[in-house]
Amino acid sequence: xxxxxxxxxxxxxxxxxxxxxxxxxxxxxxxxxxxxxxxxxxxxxxxxxxxxxxxxxxxxxxxxxxxxxxxxxxxxxxxxxxxxxxxxxxxxxxxxxxxxxxxxxxxxxxxxxxxxxxxxxxxxxxxxxxxxxxxxxxxxxxxxxx
Amino acid sequence: xxxxxxxxxxxxxxxxxxxxxxxxxxxxxxxxxxxxxxxxxxxxxxxxxxxxxxxxxxxxxxxxxxxxxxxxxxxxxxxxxxxxxxxxxxxxxxxxxxxxxxxxxxxxxxxxxxxxxxxxxxxxxxxxxxxxxxxxxxxxxxxxxx
DNA sequence: CTGTGTGCAAACTCTTTGCATAAGT
DNA sequence: ACTTATGCAAAGAGTTTGCACACAG
Numbered sequence: 001x002x003x004x005x006x007x008x009x010x011x012x013x014x015x016x017x018x019x020x021x022x023x024x025x026x027x028x029x030x031x032x033x034x035x036x037x038x039x040x041x042x043x044x045x046x047x048x049x050x051x052x053x054x055x056x057x058x059x060x061x062x063x064x065x066x067x068x069x070x071x072x073x074x075x076x077x078x079x080x081x082x083x084x085x086x087x088x089x090x091x092x093x094x095x096x097x098x099x100x101x102x103x104x105x106x107x108x109x110x111x112x113x114x115x116x117x118x119x120x121x122x123x124x125x126x127x128x129x130x131x132x133x134x135x136x137x138x139x140x141x142x143x144x145x146x
Numbered sequence: 147x148x149x150x151x152x153x154x155x156x157x158x159x160x161x162x163x164x165x166x167x168x169x170x171x172x173x174x175x176x177x178x179x180x181x182x183x184x185x186x187x188x189x190x191x192x193x194x195x196x197x198x199x200x201x202x203x204x205x206x207x208x209x210x211x212x213x214x215x216x217x218x219x220x221x222x223x224x225x226x227x228x229x230x231x232x233x234x235x236x237x238x239x240x241x242x243x244x245x246x247x248x249x250x251x252x253x254x255x256x257x258x259x260x261x262x263x264x265x266x267x268x269x270x271x272x273x274x275x276x277x278x279x280x281x282x283x284x285x286x287x288x289x290x291x292x
Numbered sequence: 293c294t295g296t297g298t299g300c301a302a303a304c305t306c307t308t309t310g311c312a313t314a315a316g317t
Numbered sequence: 318a319c320t321t322a323t324g325c326a327a328a329g330a331g332t333t334t335g336c337a338c339a340c341a342g
Contacts, residue, residue, distance in 0.1 A: 205332090
C-alpha cells in the first residue's frame with residue numbers, strides 16, 4: 001500500500017509511448033502482463049490477474065485499456081464465443097483452437113493451415129482478416145453407452 | 147379465444163414432430179420463417195420479423211425456440227461478433243463472409259474453401275467443427291486522404 | 293386431464309458511459 | 318497548469334430464468 005517507487009518498467013513505458021499511448025501505471029502493468037508472450041484473455045480474466053498480482057485497476061479501465069491497445073494495433077479482438085470477448089496479443093495471421101468445454105483459446109502451434117480456393121471479396125469490399133477456429137470437444141470414450 | 151382454425155402449416159408440424167419438438171403455433175411460425183432458405187438471424191431480428199408478419203411471439207420464446215432448434219440440430223449457432231449471437235439454418239459444413247460495416251453474415255457461395263495442413267486435435271479432444279470467417283471491410287477508395 | 297410451451301417481467305452477464313478525482317507531461 | 322486517464326457506479330445491450338397461464342396430446 002505504501003508503494004514508494006512506482007516501479008514502472010522503463011521498457012513498457014517506452015513501448016506504450018511508441019504506440020502513441022500515455023504510459024500510465026495501469027497501462028504499464030497491463031502491458032507487462034499481456035506482452036510477455038502470446039496470450040488470449042478476456043477483460044475479466046485480465047482484471048482478476050491484475051488484482052491478484054497487487055495492481056489496483058478497475059474493470060472499466062481494463063476495458064478502456066484493451067480498447068486503446070486494440071486501436072493502437074497491439075492486440076486483436078476475437079469473437080469466438082457468445083458473450084465473452086477475447087483479446088489476443090498475437091496480431092499476426094494465425095489460427096486458433098477453441099476448447100469448448102474449458103472456454104479456452106490457444107494458438108494453433110506452428111502448423112500453418114493452408115487455405116486454398118479462397119473466394120474473391122464481394123464488390124466494394126476487401127478482406128480484412130480470415131479467422132479460422134477449430135472447435136474442440138472432449139473425445140468420446142469408445143465405451144460410450146446410449 | 148377466437149382462433150377458429152389455427153392454420154398450422156401441416157408440413158412444418160410434421161417437420162417439428164420429426165425433430166422431436168412439440169409443434170406449437172409459435173414454433174411452426176418461426177420454422178416457416180427460418181427454413182425457407184439458408185438464413186442467418188439473431189434472435190432479435192427473428193422476433194421483429196415475426197412480429198412484423200403478424201405472429202405474436204415473445205422474445206423469450208424466440209430465444210427458447212432457437213435453442214430448442216439448436217438442440218435438435220436444426221440450426222447452428224455462430225459466434226462472429228461480440229455480443230450478438232447468430233443462428234444459421236444451414237447446418238452443413240460451409241463458411242462465411244462477415245460484413246463488418248453492416249453486421250451481416252452470408253454464406254460463401256458454392257466456393258468450397260480448401261483447408262490443408264490441418265493440425266491434429268490435442269490429446270483427449272476431437273474436432274467438433276472448423277469455422278472459417280472471412281471478415282470484410284469496405285474497400286478504401288484510391289483517393290483516400292490521411 | 294397432464295405435461296410441456298409461452299409470455300411477462302425480473303434477473304443476469306458482459307460491456308460501455310458520465311462524471312468527479314487523480315495522474316502524467 | 319493543462320490534459321488525459323482512472324474509478325466508481327449507473328446505464329445499456331443481449332440473453333436467461335421463474336412462475337402463472339395457455340395450449341397440445
